[in-house]
Amino acid sequence: MRILILGGTSFIGRAIAEAALTDGADVTLFGRGRTGTDLFPGTPRLTGDRDTGDYAALADGGWDAVVDVSGYVPRHVGQAMDALGSRAGRYLFVSSQAVYPRTGLVPDADEDTPRRPAERGTEEIHESTYGPLKVACEDDVLARYGERATFVRPGIVAGPYDNQNAFTYWARRAARTGPVALPGRPEQPVQVADSRDLARLVVRLLADDRPGAFNVNGPEAPVTLGDLVRSCARAAGAEIELVPVPPVDVHRHFPLVRPQEQWGTFTMSSARARAAGLTATPLERTARDVLSWDRDLGEPPLRRGYTPEEEREALAGRI
Known part of the structure; x- marks a missing residue:
């Protein structure tokens, strides 16, 4: 062809x-x-x-x-x-x-x-x-x-070579052991x-x-935002603690976090695509491959998500 x-x-x-x-x-x-x-x-x-x-x-x-x-x-x-x-x-x-x-x-x-x-x-x-x-x-x-x-x-x-950084942020962040600030609700659906x-x-x-x-969409089975971050941590062999923190306007487009009225955008059906041959790579494998690619690049600054200082302030309740 x-x-x-x-x-x-x-x-x-x-x-x-x-x-x-x-x-x-x-x-x-x-x-x-x-x-x-x-x-x-x-x-x-x-x-x-x-x-x-x-x-x-x-x-x-x-x-x-x-x-x-x-x-x-x-x-x-x-x-x-x-x-x-x-x-x-x-x-x-x-x-x-x-x-x-x-x-x-x-x-x-x-x-x-x-x-x-x-x-x-x-x-x-x-x-x-x-x-x-x-x-x-x-x-x-x-x-x-x-x-x-x-x-x-x-x-x-x-996946590797992602130029949007939404998943990359969580894969990189969950690879570090310790508390992880989540400016949203862990039970939020995500695809x-x-x-x-x-x-x-x-x-x-x-x-x-x-x-x-x-x-x-993926993965094949429904997952929550908390599930996704924990899957990223398992892929890296890290122990994390998810700490929900209040969302603020400046982080309205925080990677993968949506206000509740938009949760439906992460519950879309892919049944037609699966019937046509869509496969489903496990989240942990995607996370491992993204981490490997990201580390090979030297973990360049991301355009989305908290900076380390912002996350420290969020965990301390200052933002």
Whole structure:
């Protein structure tokens, strides 16, 4: 199978490229050429830039399937589809569960849950526009490809090379023995999918030529936030004590912590994806692999979560 990946050298795209190559696919990568230039030797690369609309490199060639990891606003997918013309068989768009409402979701809500209204009036991406922009992207792909459109909607994704740091924060923090400040409730549900499970599903959906939308979450059995942090500690062989501390506005987007009215976003059903072949890597294995990768990098500063000083102040009740 000939697969074109739009954005395949960072995190999710990298995992998909590796899974596709392992499966024997003929992969072509399209991107800006700024990251991962040493990855996948011998794999053809096309250079362009979604931000400037430079898709000229896609003017020639044909592919059985396109995997779009890089589309965030309708212009991105529209220009990519225009450049490809009729030379792509299936268009698999990596969307997000942010297409669903943030509140009011019932447990096990599935892919038929009504989505948020599409956003076409801005390209500014933030909490209130990210999901609606993805809705607009989905609508445009469906309008162009119909039954040849596939949508993969992941929630939180974790694994080596993660550039979002949500799971990485807890894996790193739980590896240190002692009290761990949790600015939320340990019983909060949480869902985290391993990037490699997501990647294998993408390859399977393409091989099966399967249309439709698929929620991607993990692990297979329901877990709480407390369970997740303790799993990370076990993966590191650490003894920890979870200490719930009050959430504060400055940590509204604390890694994996949600206000109770948004807990439904972590109870989404992935039954359709599991029936299509979604695997479930155990949390402890994901944590071990993330810790190994993170340590190899030298544990660089994270953009999310407490700094050590902030955590000391939280544990002391000062914030």
